[in-house]
Amino acid sequence: MDVRGRHNVVITGNQDGPVVVLAHGFGCDQNLWRLVVPALGRDHRVVVFDHVGAGRSDLAAWDPQVYASLDGYADDVLNLCAGLDLPEVVFVGHSVSAMIGVLAANRHPERFAGLVLLTPSPCYLDDGDYRGGFTAADIDELLESLDSNYLGWSAAMAPVIMGNPDRPELSQELADSFCRTDPAIAAVFARTTFLSDNRADLAAVGVPTLVVECAQDAIAPRAVGAFVHARIAGSRLVTLDATGHCPQLSAPEATAEAIMSFTGDLR
Structure with missing residues (x-):
């Protein structure tokens, strides 16, 4: 199967414009x-x-072995760009996909015009002076809850991740998305997401990078955004006046504007 079918690829927009991969x-x-x-x-x-x-x-x-590491996902991104014969792309990675983009760009920087890291976290675990937002006990509890009752975990975690309690329809959409995911696949991806530590990979980023954080985010707090910005030389940091971990849903206009301002400066 080609990359289009493998990844359900959809290409829209101005076909003569610069390429943005979301x-x-x-x-x-x-x-x-x-x-x-x-x-x-x-x-x-x-x-x-x-x-x-x-x-x-x-x-x-x-494949649970391939996707037990973010490297498997980074390989997919590179194969997708090659299979679609895309020119230099601006890769916009949300949450864990931010680090997937970092790994892919470090491997083949010539394929990337830039990176947009949307609410990124290179490590969710607190470690010494680094505050990732979660203790080891927090992560253990999160993964155990996911394993024992995935639907219940989805209903409980979606409002925490999304924030915006005054807009419950956003949390419901995220919970519904979780529930459409095969629990066995979700369990592997959750471990890959929450147990990865990509802090050492940030310094190797050599392409223009925009770090986008939210003013309030329970999953990737602002200390994490500041850390990512500090470790990627020449990066730009934008703090959206938004709440939660998914600003493409809660603040789509501001999110789109941040991306477009960055891509405009690359031309």
């Missing part, structure tokens, strides 16, 4: 980008896709 986070699929795609599409060729194991990807391609 990569979703854990438990989600490309649908979570739908509110920013129209704005980006006016001047960009927009590529959305589902990671293997998510959305309408080819589930037969999922």
Whole structure:
């Protein structure tokens, strides 16, 4: 199967514009980008896709050993760019996909015009002076809860991740997205997400990079955004006046504007 079928690739927008590839986070699929795609599409060729194991990807391609590491996902990103014969792309990675983009760009920087790291975290675990937002006990409890009752975990975690308690429809959408994911696949991806430590990879980033954080984010607090910005030489940091971990849903206009301002400066 080619990369289009493997990843349920959809290409829209201005086919003569610079290429923006949008990569979703854990438990989600490309649908979570739908509110920013129209704005980006006016001047960009927009590529959305589902990671293997998510959305309408080819589930037969999922392998628990390959995807027990973010390297498996980074390989997919590089194969997708090559298979679609894309020119230098601006890769927008949400949440865990931010570090997937970092790994891919470090491996083949010539394929990337830039990186947009949307609510990134290189390490969710507190470690000495580094505050990732979670203790080891927190992570253990999170993973045990996911294993024992995935639907219950989804219902409980979605409001924490999304924030915006005054807009419960956003949390419901995220919970529904979680529930569409195969629990066995979600369990592997959750471990890959929450147990990875990519702090050492940040200093190797050599392409222009925008770090986008939210003013309030329970999953990737602002100390993490500051850490990522400090470790990637020449990066730019933008703090959205937004709450939660998914600003492409909660603040799509501001998210699209941050991306477009960055890509405009690359031209």
